[in-house]
Amino acid sequence: GENVEQHPSTLSVQEGDSAVIKCTYSDSASNYFPWYKQELGKRPQLIIDIRSNVGEKKDQRIAVTLNKTAKHFSLHITETQPEDSAVYFCAASETGGGNKLTFGTGTQLKVEL
Amino acid sequence: NAGVTQTPKFQVLKTGQSMTLQCAQDMNHEYMSWYRQDPGMGLRLIHYSVGAGITDQGEVPNGYNVSRSTTEDFPLRLLSAAPSQTSVYFCASRLRRTSTDTQYFGPGTRLTVL
Numbered sequence: 556g557e558n559v560e561q562h563p564s565t566l567s568v569q570e571g572d573s574a575v576i577k578c579t580y581s582d583s584a585s586n587y588f589p590w591y592k593q594e595l596g597k598r599p600q601l602i603i604d605i606r607s608n609v610g611e612k613k614d615q616r617i618a619v620t621l622n623k624t625a626k627h628f629s630l631h632i633t634e635t636q637p638e639d640s641a642v643y644f645c646a647a648s649e650t651g652g653g654n655k656l657t658f659g660t661g662t663q664l665k666v667e668l
Numbered sequence: 669n670a671g672v673t674q675t676p677k678f679q680v681l682k683t684g685q686s687m688t689l690q691c692a693q694d695m696n697h698e699y700m701s702w703y704r705q706d707p708g709m710g711l712r713l714i715h716y717s718v719g720a721g722i723t724d725q726g727e728v729p730n731g732y733n734v735s736r737s738t739t740e741d742f743p744l745r746l747l748s749a750a751p752s753q754t755s756v757y758f759c760a761s762r763l764r765r766t767s768t769d770t771q772y773f774g775p776g777t778r779l780t781v782l
Contacts, residue, residue: 556727564708587768598758598773599711606768644710648767653716653724654699656771660710 557582559647561659568635569667576662578645579627587648588621588628589656594641602643603630635666669694672774674759680780681749689744689777691759699762699769700742704728704755705776711758717742718765749781 558581568574580588589604605612605619605628612619616635621628632639645659675690693700701716713726717736731753733745742761746753757777762769 561710589771591773598775600773601770604770650767653718653726654765654767655713655716655726656701656767657713657727658703658711660708 557585557647557649557655557657559645559657559659561645561662563662564660565663565665567665567667570635570637572635574630574632574635574639574664574666576630576643576645576664577627578629578647578659579625580647580657581626582647582649583623583626584650585647586650587656588619589646589648590617590619590630591644591646591658592641593644593661599644632664635664637666637668640664640666671695672759672761672772674757674774674777676777677775678778680782681746682782683750685749686745686747687749689746689757689759689779691742691744691774692740693742693759693761693772693774694740695761695763695772696739697761697763697772698739699765699771700736701726701760701771702732702734702742702744703758703760704753705758706755714744714757746779751781753779754781755779 586607591599593599702714703711715734759774762771
C-alpha cells in the first residue's frame with residue numbers, strides 16, 4: 556500500500572515569513588494529493604489539492620508543487636499570519652482498489668508574532 | 669446540508685464494553701470511511717465503504733466492525749473496547765469512489781477507554 560512521509564513534524568516561523576512542508580509518497584500510481592489543515596479540537600479541512608497531471612497549483616497565499624519523478628510534493632505558505640497556526644496533513648490517494656487516502660503524520664506550524 | 673455528522677462527541681468506556689460510533693452524511697456520497705487520529709501518527713484508515721452493502725478494511729481494522737446498509741449511514745462498532753482504542757475518531761465521505769473527489773470530515777468523536 557501507499558506510504559506517505561511528512562517533514563518537518565514541527566515548524567516555527569515569524570509572522571510574514573514563508574513556510575514549506577514536504578511530503579514523499581511511495582506508490583507511483585497515486586494521482587491525487589490533498590493538503591488538510593486542522594485547528595486544535597477541530598476536524599481536518601481541505602485547503603488545497605493537486606492532481607498528478609499538474610505540477611503546481613496556487614490559491615492566494617498557499618501553493619502546492621508536485622514532482623512525480625521524485626515522488627514528492629510540497630506545501631508553500633507565503634506571508635504567514637497567526638491564523639495559519641495549525642497542524643497540516645498531506646495525503647496521497649491510490650488509484651484502483653479502494654482509492655484509499657493515506658495521510659502523512661502531520662506538521663505543527665506555529666506562526667510567531 | 670448538514671454535511672458529515674458524528675455522534676457522540678465524547679465517550680468514556682471501560683475495558684470490555686461495546687459501543688457504536690454513529691456517522692451520517694446527507695450529500696448522497698458513495699464513499700465513506702473511518703479514521704483514527706493519535707498523537708504523532710496522523711490519520712489512519714480503519715474501514716471504508718464504496719457504496720451501500722460494500723465495506724473493506726483499511727490500515728488498522730482489528731477490533732472494529734462496520735456495516736453500510738444505507739448510503740447515508742456508516743456506523744463503527746467496537747465489540748470489546750481496549751485502552752489501545754483510546755483515540756479521536758473521524759468519519760469522512762466523498763462523492764464517488766474516484767480518488768480525486770474532495771473528502772469531507774465529520775467533527776470527530778473523542779473516545780477514552782479506561
